[in-house]
Amino acid sequence: MHCQISNPIGLQLPPYFFSFCNITHLQPINTRTSIVSSASISQVHNYGTVDFERKPPVQWNHLYKRISLSGLGSGEVLEEWMMQGRKISKWELRRISKELRKFRRFYLALQVYEWMISKGEKFTLSSSDIAIQLDLVAKVHGMSSAEDIFVKLSDFQKNERTYGAILHVYSQSKEREKAETIFEKMKKESLITNALPFNEMMNLYMSLGEYNKVDSIVQEMKDNATPFDIYSYHIWICTCGAMMDVEKMERVLEEMTQDKNVNPNWTTHSTLATLYIKLGLLEKAEHHLKEVEQKLTGRDRHPYNFLISLYGKIGDKEGIYRIWNLYKSSFQSIPNSSYYALICSLVKVGDVEGAEEFYKEWEAIKVKYDPRITNFLMASYVRGGLLKKAEELFERASRNGGTANPSTWEILAEGYTRDREIGKALHCLNEAASVKRFRRWAPKPVNVEAVMKVCEETGDVENVEQFVELMRSLKCLNAGTYKSLVKTYAKAGKSVNDVILSMEKDEIAIDEEMEMLLNELRERV
Template sequence: MLLQPSLHNRNPSISPSLSYSRPLQSRVSQIILRQSSSPFKPPAISCSVSQVHSYNTMDYERRPMVKWNAVFKRISLMENPELGAATVLNQCEDEGKKLTKWELCRVVKELRKYKRYKLALEVYDWMNNRGERFRLSASDAAIQLDLIAKVRGISSAEDFFLKLPDALKDRRIYGALLNAYVRAKMKEKAESLIEKMREKGYAMHALPFNVMMTLYMNLKDYGKVDALVSEMIEKNIQLDMYSYNIWLSSRGAQGSVEGMEQVFEQMKLDSMINPNWTTFSTMATMYIKMGQLEKAEDCLKKVESRITGRDRIPYHYLISLYGTVGNKEETYRVWNTYKSVFPTIPNLGYHALISSLVRIGDIEGAEKMYEEWLSVRTSFDPRIGNLLMNFYVKEGKLDKAEGILDQMVELGGKPNSTTWEILAEGHTKERRISEAFSCFKDAFLADGWKSWRPKPVTLSYFFDLCEEEGNLETKEALVGLLRQSGFLEDKTYSSSVGLSNGALKDEAGSQDEGDGSELLNQLQSSI
């Protein structure tokens, strides 16, 4: 499958051991009260949706350089983001600083870069309320639609689309809505929309086809990927780098070495395409999946030979892929090369290395690199500590996992939902129901009430333990939290954690919606 940078980048050159002397909940709670506080993941078989801003939908007015970053910093560093971006913008104007569209669009671009979508949308809302000053173009509308889908949901994005005047509904607007449908995996709506785009002549370039192929890859409907490629060839629509990379991924995901290599040969014959590092990293991932490790390593050499400029991302992929292959020597060699090229290494780089060393089994090396990261970090990313914590729990070393958490919080880090889920798994293995449930509650609170989706296998083990110990009260309490979060509305998910519809009614049917809120209030007040 396609590695994520293949669709995100427009021009890719693509052991600490502290233990607790008192209950975990109370210690961490006390530490948090004293101190209040995108890493790289190993290549996965997944596709990501092309971003609107990656395809030149921003058409700023040509103006001299201005200090837009001052406005961006004031918005992004707000002590209380709930006040909204409009508060900052109004303050700026009250201070006599008349804001221009160029400045505001540049602020939006930066906010989107750091995934501050809600604030970015609020900037556009502020401009919309001053229509006499700001003329918003079709590209602005496309960006707004993209933001609305991410912040307020698909229904709101559809309403926004319907209210737009026909004069603004160009291929960028349709493309933004298509992106939204594909991100939500809404197959029927995406297929209906692209058919309208065909009728309007908006599907005469590679982008909408790439977006639809991304959808089919995520749905594992590989036959439709081939069908879209055939349509492009029949209509003389030029395949771009992303098209070929998705096609390669589709063939590889089907386990066809020959099919993938046929696509690569066709790619080499295309005079408009020059295979880059993302192509070879994609092929390396597919070869690894199919057990062709020698061919995978040959592709990794080609990845390295195609790194240009000051692009860090290829190094992260090389380190991770060599770790997946199990080649410790090459993992360290690439790491040392990386450090010689760049004076500082971001969290992303350390995450890639430590993850690889854990997979290889070099735990001593992983712990050493973790200590090095602690000494040079500029921000605390809990996902790096989670790598070691997860290993310790799987090895039955819960005390060492707790030591990582203790140190993380002491140094100002904020555990995320995965941190607590890892500890919940560890306590479940040691048959500590109360401690595991406490971790589950912290996981719900860590990243937002409805943002964490617990792993079904972890929940199943916990529910089984509750049944064995006859502790149905705790089981029902966790079911209530899951139901309040909306996860149990997904029948596939609820069955995967061992909860049938009948069981849900028996165990939780007596609770109304207010009980879930009460549980949430209780666990919040317990911190």
């Protein structure tokens, strides 16, 4: 849902921090207004892309739910809807696509646009629609597919919106040269009317760690008298934080507060708090957390979640409970994501009993099972040497209808490996690999190393061979795995000739270290 940036100091940033670069979430705004005049995060320039014009509410949500839940493609559901004699407007289709994008159902959202295109002149796509389509194609099929669509656009269709969309695609893909070419083209054609293209380039340079170029973009904006929006300041501040330049970061904040056209919002202060925490300046972080608290409303859940997480990071248990109580008094229902944030933070501050109580509360009220919550508590037990409690929690979740995901099984495998029960660990890893919805899953390298190390130390040839076979099936075999296999064979006094043949079959090169190891073993024999 948000653009990804490189994170030199491990920043945890608010999810809407970079929402300017996801055109799928942008709201309509008067493009004649060149700067953000509200603290609302959604009011951002968007190259003029408009998801839907303002009209009286309509009953679009029934069709949206049918698409979302049917398990069929959007096109099939829409065809069925039309076959039943029901009408649907372009406004409703845009609204459905917007909602699908909101929940990261990008493939279904793209299918809505593809269905519209298949109907010819009945649903003529505007440049706003094409811009959104480009973004969706890049998310679903990759950058090159979006490029193919862009190059086929007519000159009339290549405007501020579609150029902005392909610039966003390049920025997200970290294609610096291509992004720079489009950016220069937009300047040459006078297609830059607001801060957003500059923001895209700043974000790109920051993601590449080219912080001096962020400063160059800032200066260019000032030279051109391009008004900054709130995201321009946010990226600039975050760049200063990544450079660990606190003094400059605070000068940018001061400049932001002096800008009468920009209102610092909760995201501004939570970003600053995050940066100060990473820099070890906890008093400054607390100041900005208090600023976030002053901006809490009963309309937006996100700041509550971030406050809970950030108070957990600075070890403030009282702050966690204070925000949670405010949260519960402001909303009738609490989603899984908020319980996850709460339980994670309580574990981090050492309040495991509190986390367990809230886990029970969540169990009683949850609408849908969220394995992340169980997994985090299980992991805290495993890493605290409480494998039995992790097993009990796993069994309890299973009895209550919870479905384990690969991470669930891997956490248990980690616990068994710590207890040197490799047979049980392998069973769990095989279970993880068998979960069909996660076909690209692979065990964490640290867990692979741990299993192999125990096998090496004990000369457990049977289990190490099973583990190597699992890694082969996951296409995760490498030279390191084979080195551990050779050492295990050596411990058990078994010939390594079969290992050499397997390496050749798996196309694993025998490097100098492996060659020395094999020669040493041959000499022993």
